[in-house]
Amino acid sequence: MKEFFCGIAALSLSKRHSTVKFQHLPFVLIACLVLFSCDKDEANGAVPEVLLPINISQLENEENTIFEFPIVLSVGTDREVTVTYEVKPITATEGEDYIADAGTIVFLAGTTAASIDIEIIVDEFAEEDEQFRVVLTSSSNGLIANGLQEAIGTIRNDDTVIQVSNEGYEAANEYPGRTLVWSDEFDASQINPQHWTYDLGASGWGNQELQNYTSNSENSYVSNGNLMIVAKKNGSQYTSARLKSIGLQEYQYGRIDVRAILPFGQGIWPAIWMLGANFPSAGWPACGEIDIMELIGSSPSSIHGTVHFGNSYPQHQYTGGSRYLSGGQTFADEFHVFSIDWDENGITWLLDDQPFYSVDNSVSGNQNYPFDNPFFFILNVAVGGQWPGYPNATTTFPQFMAVDYVRVYQ
Numbered sequence: 001m002k003e004f005f006c007g008i009a010a011l012s013l014s015k016r017h018s019t020v021k022f023q024h025l026p027f028v029l030i031a032c033l034v035l036f037s038c039d040k041d042e043a044n045g046a047v048p049e050v051l052l053p054i055n056i057s058q059l060e061n062e063e064n065t066i067f068e069f070p071i072v073l074s075v076g077t078d079r080e081v082t083v084t085y086e087v088k089p090i091t092a093t094e095g096e097d098y099i100a101d102a103g104t105i106v107f108l109a110g111t112t113a114a115s116i117d118i119e120i121i122v123d124e125f126a127e128e129d130e131q132f133r134v135v136l137t138s139s140s141n142g143l144i145a146n147g148l149q150e151a152i153g154t155i156r157n158d159d160t161v162i163q164v165s166n167e168g169y170e171a172a173n174e175y176p177g178r179t180l181v182w183s184d185e186f187d188a189s190q191i192n193p194q195h196w197t198y199d200l201g202a203s204g205w206g207n208q209e210l211q212n213y214t215s216n217s218e219n220s221y222v223s224n225g226n227l228m229i230v231a232k233k234n235g236s237q238y239t240s241a242r243l244k245s246i247g248l249q250e251y252q253y254g255r256i257d258v259r260a261i262l263p264f265g266q267g268i269w270p271a272i273w274m275l276g277a278n279f280p281s282a283g284w285p286a287c288g289e290i291d292i293m294e295l296i297g298s299s300p301s302s303i304h305g306t307v308h309f310g311n312s313y314p315q316h317q318y319t320g321g322s323r324y325l326s327g328g329q330t331f332a333d334e335f336h337v338f339s340i341d342w343d344e345n346g347i348t349w350l351l352d353d354q355p356f357y358s359v360d361n362s363v364s365g366n367q368n369y370p371f372d373n374p375f376f377f378i379l380n381v382a383v384g385g386q387w388p389g390y391p392n393a394t395t396t397f398p399q400f401m402a403v404d405y406v407r408v409y410q
Contacts, residue, residue, distance in 0.1 A: 168335025321357025
């Protein structure tokens with residue numbers, strides 16, 4: 001194999017300023033092999049083996065737009081050697097993650113080192129690391145070593161923006177006898193401070209939750225017309241975001257539509273909900289709570305709509321209903337519209353315009369009925385808690401809720 005190491009050494013010397021890194025053969029070892037293994041007398045007339053010796057793994061950023069795969073001949077020859085190759089996807093997608101066509105590498109007589117250069121398409125979307133492979137398909141005046149030579153390219157993600165498809169259910173833009181009185185379409189470049197503020201901290205939030213709620217842009221931001229609320233894990237710590245419209249956008253009665261894609265996974269708990277605007281003075285549950293949508297991540301095909309009420313915490317009561325998707329679908333697959341139709345007579349919950357639960361204004365019995373007052377919105381993704389349980393080895397991060405819009409019709 002000394003001829004093989006000669007080729008590797010030659011390529012290493014010629015590429016010492018390149019971004020290609022030899023992960024398994026340190027430069028010093030390669031240089032030593034050059035000194036002790038190369039024998040030019042063997043080159044003339046030999047039929048070289050063609051090798052594609054190393055895999056490449058690089059971050060996807062503006063400094064790493066080319067993956068350079070070293071290709072070497074085991075021995076020099078006095079004839080020109082041509083090698084053809086193909087690039088095939090593994091988890092990466094041609095035209096979206098990389099640009100590649102079948103190609104040909106030509107070794108001039110006496111040369112033993114070249115590279116196959118694959119251009120990477122840089123984007124801003126957070127995604128899993130992706131892979132493709134380079135495969136040598138044929139050679140003239142050379143032999144593909146062992147009959148098969150291939151190398152794996154790994155595109156390591158370094159982005160924070162999550163890519164979301166707009167597919168899914170679309171609600172109507174208007175309803176008979178009603179007017180759109182407020183909406184946030186999340187079309188601006190940032191979260192609108194006239195619509196939303198934040199709950200912050202890691203107090204457990206009354207449910208023994210694990211996350212620390214932040215106002216950091218990695219946990220909440222606007223991208224491509226969606227509000228993104230992202231739960232992340234860093235070691236044993238979790239962060240997320242909880243946005244609220246208290247003192248900014250508060251409404252009593254109406255048809256409320258929220259179009260969203262939901263996260264999934266053990267211990268993940270997204271919610272689209274409302275609290276009475278008198279929460280700071282009345283406290284919970286006296287202020288009332290309307291859960292437009294809650295989902296337990298371990299059951300990603302079902303959602304829950306609930307009201308909470310009670311004159312005091314010891315008198316807390318709740319009632320609600322659920323809706324399930326069939327055929328293996330989940331609420332993480334595409335957008336759905338979560339709605340309530342709320343008036344002085346009661347509240348009806350709808351999924352994609354289909355009612356699935358209702359309460360009337362007698363629901364609270366002999367306790368105070370709080371749902372005849374203004375309420376504000378809360379949008380959040382919790383991690384852990386008494387109801388969803390806690391993340392385990394099956395839970396992947398980041399997890400996100402994408403909200404296309406919040407609309408109020410009266």
